[in-house]
Amino acid sequence: MVSTRADPDLPLARWRVRGELVEIRAADLRFTSDEANAYLNVATGLDLAGRLHQPLAENVTGVVIPEAGHFIPDEQPDATVDALTAFIDHARVG
Numbered sequence: 001m002v003s004t005r006a007d008p009d010l011p012l013a014r015w016r017v018r019g020e021l022v023e024i025r026a027a028d029l030r031f032t033s034d035e036a037n038a039y040l041n042v043a044t045g046l047d048l049a050g051r052l053h054q055p056l057a058e059n060v061t062g063v064v065i066p067e068a069g070h071f072i073p074d075e076q077p078d079a080t081v082d083a084l085t086a087f088i089d090h091a092r093v094g
Contacts, residue, residue, distance in 0.1 A: 065079045066079075
């Protein structure tokens, strides 16, 4: 398994043709509008009206929070709040 942000210098095209490569890209990990609605409204109880969730579903991004492992909110709560606040503020401004 190889995980990268850019295509590595490997014979990817050959592996694709042979069916020896499985790629998972950002689009594969992104919520659809319906999935975002279900998660934000049902799982969290936020009760967002109409398409208010759309900017959150379309703006998939990531941040690195240093000195955190598998459960980031517990290990770095202030950094988690800062990252979420910046993300939500960016979604509001659009």
